Every structure is written in C-alpha cells, then in structure tokens.
Amino acid sequence: MNLTMKVALACTTAMIGTAAAAQSMTIGITQNNVGVDSYQTTYEQAFIAAAEANDDVEVVVLDAGGDVARQIAQMEDLIQQEVDAIIIWPTNGEAVIPAVRKASQADIPVIVTNSNIAEAGFDFVASFSGPDNITQGSRSAEIMCDKFTDMGIQDEARVVQISGQPGYTTAIERAQGFEERLPEVCPNVELVETQPGDWNREKSQQVMEAFLVKYDDIDGVYAGDDNMGVGALNAAKAAGRDGITFVGATNFAVGYEAMEAGDYWGSIYQSPVDDAEAALQTAIDTINGEDLPFLNYFDTPKITQDNMGDFTKPVF
Amino acid sequence: MTPDKRKDLLKMSAIWAFILVELAFFSIIGDRLSVSDKAFMDFENMLLLLKQSAPIGIIALGMTVIMINGNIDLSVGATFALAAIVLLESMTWPFMQTLGDWAIPLAWLFALLTGVAMGAINGLIVWKTGVDAFIVTLGAMLGFRGLVFMFNGEQPTSHLNWTLVDFAEAQFLGLHTATWFLLATALLLWLLMTKTVHGRNAYAIGNNREAAVNAGIRVGPHFLLNFMLIGFLAALSAVVFYSESGSVNPNDGMLYELWAITAVVLGGTKLAGGYGSIISTLGGVIAIQLLRKGLGHVGADTQTVNLVIGLILIAVLILDRQLNRKGQEELKI
Numbered sequence: 001m002n003l004t005m006k007v008a009l010a011c012t013t014a015m016i017g018t019a020a021a022a023q024s025m026t027i028g029i030t031q032n033n034v035g036v037d038s039y040q041t042t043y044e045q046a047f048i049a050a051a052e053a054n055d056d057v058e059v060v061v062l063d064a065g066g067d068v069a070r071q072i073a074q075m076e077d078l079i080q081q082e083v084d085a086i087i088i089w090p091t092n093g094e095a096v097i098p099a100v101r102k103a104s105q106a107d108i109p110v111i112v113t114n115s116n117i118a119e120a121g122f123d124f125v126a127s128f129s130g131p132d133n134i135t136q137g138s139r140s141a142e143i144m145c146d147k148f149t150d151m152g153i154q155d156e157a158r159v160v161q162i163s164g165q166p167g168y169t170t171a172i173e174r175a176q177g178f179e180e181r182l183p184e185v186c187p188n189v190e191l192v193e194t195q196p197g198d199w200n201r202e203k204s205q206q207v208m209e210a211f212l213v214k215y216d217d218i219d220g221v222y223a224g225d226d227n228m229g230v231g232a233l234n235a236a237k238a239a240g241r242d243g244i245t246f247v248g249a250t251n252f253a254v255g256y257e258a259m260e261a262g263d264y265w266g267s268i269y270q271s272p273v274d275d276a277e278a279a280l281q282t283a284i285d286t287i288n289g290e291d292l293p294f295l296n297y298f299d300t301p302k303i304t305q306d307n308m309g310d311f312t313k314p315v316f
Numbered sequence: 317m318t319p320d321k322r323k324d325l326l327k328m329s330a331i332w333a334f335i336l337v338e339l340a341f342f343s344i345i346g347d348r349l350s351v352s353d354k355a356f357m358d359f360e361n362m363l364l365l366l367k368q369s370a371p372i373g374i375i376a377l378g379m380t381v382i383m384i385n386g387n388i389d390l391s392v393g394a395t396f397a398l399a400a401i402v403l404l405e406s407m408t409w410p411f412m413q414t415l416g417d418w419a420i421p422l423a424w425l426f427a428l429l430t431g432v433a434m435g436a437i438n439g440l441i442v443w444k445t446g447v448d449a450f451i452v453t454l455g456a457m458l459g460f461r462g463l464v465f466m467f468n469g470e471q472p473t474s475h476l477n478w479t480l481v482d483f484a485e486a487q488f489l490g491l492h493t494a495t496w497f498l499l500a501t502a503l504l505l506w507l508l509m510t511k512t513v514h515g516r517n518a519y520a521i522g523n524n525r526e527a528a529v530n531a532g533i534r535v536g537p538h539f540l541l542n543f544m545l546i547g548f549l550a551a552l553s554a555v556v557f558y559s560e561s562g563s564v565n566p567n568d569g570m571l572y573e574l575w576a577i578t579a580v581v582l583g584g585t586k587l588a589g590g591y592g593s594i595i596s597t598l599g600g601v602i603a604i605q606l607l608r609k610g611l612g613h614v615g616a617d618t619q620t621v622n623l624v625i626g627l628i629l630i631a632v633l634i635l636d637r638q639l640n641r642k643g644q645e646e647l648k649i
Contacts, residue, residue, distance in 0.1 A: 035619070060350075062612055068568055069557060070608070073368040077612060080361050081354050094474040094563035098481045120476055165470075 137177020204231030226255025266304030386589025394460030435547020439540035484560035522589025
C-alpha cells in the first residue's frame, strides 16, 4: 500500500505539468446507449461540443452500451478518478442506485440526465436535468386550445387522447399535464376518451380507427408523442375524415414531415442538444455551489405549422 | 526443454504477457491522455478491475470447461437474466418477507437452483438427442430470454435490499465480495480440471470423443454435469452482481455469452476442444476488462473498445494457428 501511494504520488507529481495548464473542473458522464437511436447520438455530440467550447471544463465521456454492469463499472471508474461531478443517463432507474450512493458517499455530486432514477435514490442525487413531461402535456393543451379558438370551435370541440405505454412515468405525466391544463384554457372543450397507444404507431392507428367508428364528431387528437399522433393521422386519412387537429407531446421527424405537409398541427420541441447542454450546465452549476432546484428542467418550446421554420427537423 | 514444451509455455503465458503490455501502455500513454490526475496503475483501480471482471469472469470460467469438452453454451446470458429475476422477485414473496434477512440466502438458493435447472435442460437435450450443443443452446438462449420477457414484459424487475447491497459492496482483506467469488470459482474449477478424474475426462472427450467412449467414459452424463455446472455459474454470476444492483432489465446479460467465449478464446482454449486452461481464461477476462477500463481511461468511446477487442481476438486466433502448425510451415522457436 505504501509503495502504491508513493508510485501514485510520483505519477501525480509528474502530471502536474500538464494538468495545471487549465484551472479546470473534470466532469464524467456515463450514457445509456449511444448509437441505439439518433436522439442519444446527437446528445453525445452536443455534449462534447458544449464541453469543448468551455475552457474550464474537461469531460470524460463514457457509454454503457445499454449494459447495467458496464454502467456501474463506469461509475466506479469515475469515482476512482476523482472527477468533480458525474452525470448519469440511467440504463435502469433502480439498478444504478447503489452506484449513485457510492458516488455520493465519496462526496461526488451526481446529476441524473434525461430520465430520472427511482425515488429511493433521490437522497444521493444532487440534481435532475431533463425535460418536464407535465409542461409538455400542458403546452400541448394550449396549442390545441389556440387552434380551436382560431377555428371558432372552442365552445363545442371534442377531443380524444392517445396516451403512451401504461405504467411509464413519461406517459402518465404527459397525460396529466394535458388533462389539467385543457379545462383551464378551454373550459368547454370536452375530452371524450383516452386509450393507450403504447408509443406504437400501428397500435395508435387501430385505437384511432375505433375512435372514428365510435364518435361521429372528433375535432382534435392529442397523442403522447408524434409517432402515435401520426398513426392516428393515418387512420383519419384512411377513413376520409378531415378537419381534425392533431397535436403531439413530443416532436418526432415523422410529425415534422406531417406538419410540412399540412396534415398535422403541432407538437412540443424536445431537442437533444438542449438536453445535453442543460445537463453540462447543471453539473457546472452544482460544482460551483449554486442553488439549483432538484428537478432542473430545460425548456421545451411549442412548435406548430406557424413557427416550424424556426426549428430544424428532429433527428429522431 | 523440447520445442513442444516451449510452445506450450509460450501459449500459456501469452495472455499474461499481453496483460503486462496493456498495463504498461495504459500507464505510460494512458496517464498522459487521461484528464484524470489519478494514475491508471493505482492500487484501488486494480482492485476495482478484479471486481468488475467478476460478472463475465465467473461465466467465462465455466465456459472454459464446456469448451474443453468441445461444446459451447450460448444460453448463459439468458440464464443470467432469469436467475436474476428469480433472485429479486423471490424476495418480494409474502413468506420470504416474514423471514427478514434470512430471505437473502434462500433467494440465492432459488436463483442458483434456477441456473442448475436451466443447465440440466440443456445437458439432457444434448445427451439424449445428440444434437450439437451449439444448436441446443442457441434454442435455449432464445427460449430462456422469452421466459424473461414473459415474466415482466419490457419492465425491469426490482427489489432493492440495502443489507444485500452492503454485503455486495463489502471489502474483506481489501478484495470486494465479487472478487472473492471470482477467485474462489477459479480455484475450485482449476482443482476440478487438473486434479480430478472428471477434469481429465473433460480433456479426453474434447480431444477425441470416440476414443473417450471406447475408453469407457460415459460422455452423456459427463456433459449433463458440465451443463449443470455452467448453469450454476451463470446464476452465481447473477447472484453476485444483482445483490449489488437490485434491478434487472429484461435484456440484461445479452451478449454475455459472446464476451465469455471471447475471454476463453483469448486465454488460449481451443474452440474444437481438448485444450485449455482455467487460469488462462482468468487472464482473458482480466485482459478484456483492462481494455475496457483503460480505453475508457484515455477517453475512447465504447465502439472503439469493441473494435480493439475484436482485432485482438482475431490476432490471437492467427497466432494460435501458427503455433499449432506442423511440418514445413511450422513456427520455429
């Protein structure tokens, strides 16, 4: 042990020459599975770009490849390297809790990014940085209400909802945000029925087909994301039903294209670039000792046919 | 020393030489590239290395026995996930919860029995039908994974028990719990393969199955035992790992069979069977984890790590082929 200490000391002394160049902080990140979808790929590129643009920050960028064991090993490695903060995109919201606890015991602040860990681990986490699903849902309600007002049907419109997979926090929160906000902005619009589309386009199309048979008058469809929204749109097109306003809670490329074609009204823009930059900034602020809310959301703006020119097409 | 012995020695020590090269590389180059102020060859880091080698390592050690037999087991990753689900789910059963912390050893037992049962299924089919182990375990890989998904759909199965986590994170004489399990498994399997009749039979069967049958070795039951052994070890690996993490995704353990086989082959065990060593496989496991850790240390991404390991694997096989050539093209040492 003594020898190791000496060796370690010698090595660190030798390294001071290079390390002292920047009065910097080191931030480690272990991501879920880069390359599995373009959201995560874009996130990583944006994260590295943001870190390179900041002279005070050095980053260790790791990717668990979807493997919990590898992610836990990476957490241990980052703790061992004594980084100043760790950002984690959990592969499994519960399996990483002990590893997060280890970091917090080593006095390294942990920032959870994109999707939160389970509540049992909240005590060991400095901050969560990610999108606010409830806000996304309530903004979708506003988009829909504004459209109905423009059309002059705000006092009679009937809406159906296609929600995400039951049991997922994301699905529950997006539905909740919409259901709470809609009566506030458009008290006379009626939400007639909600059915799960399981984040799946084909399933949503079937759900919408059933809705179309059941209800002669549907003015709006709210979907948990554009993938499901476009499924519903296809069903409406096939049935020859026009004049329905489609709104999603997260903009996907398919939704963006449908908006360009004029079939789909609007959605909420969730950018992986904003997500990555928010995570890095949250880590920097945490290291600097700034007071942050535990749930530190980044902004997810509204996107409709009217303002879609301001946004680039989503990569996912 | 005869050339044959010298070659054998070279083969056995190749993996350890490779590990030394890796250590030297990451210590010299790595510490210059890394943003961390800590040396790679830090004592704590090396302890972590052993601990992180355990999940795949325990499986790879068992895979060595199977491969010396001339068989292969592709279902270990799925068995790993299945045992993990049994481990975590059984602790939530009502009668188990009344037992308090005594539920832990019982949950371990259930998980290990699951592994043994899955291995027995493989072994029995191989024995009784004579179908190649590759095909049987390929089917088992898909089937067991199907069971995993049937159990809880796409959702993770979770049960966080801090007593269990504390046990798994403990360090005894400096070594982590997982490391102890890895080293104990290595020791026991080494004894099995070098000091017992069963071990000698394993080599004999792998070398020439027909000759082994003629020599009176009961090949079927032998296979059955070995498949039960690797089922047990896949479950043991799950027990050790999930004691510390407390939640299993339905796709956990995917590709573990391939990592385990990679480690075994890196250690010099022949795919055709009849030749191999437990200790060299331990070297293979450490070499892989060292690469993952070291490349992470210097800031390479996961794709690069996989690429490098793939290249090294092919290089090892070419080297192995050269060393085994006879006659004119024989490698002169």
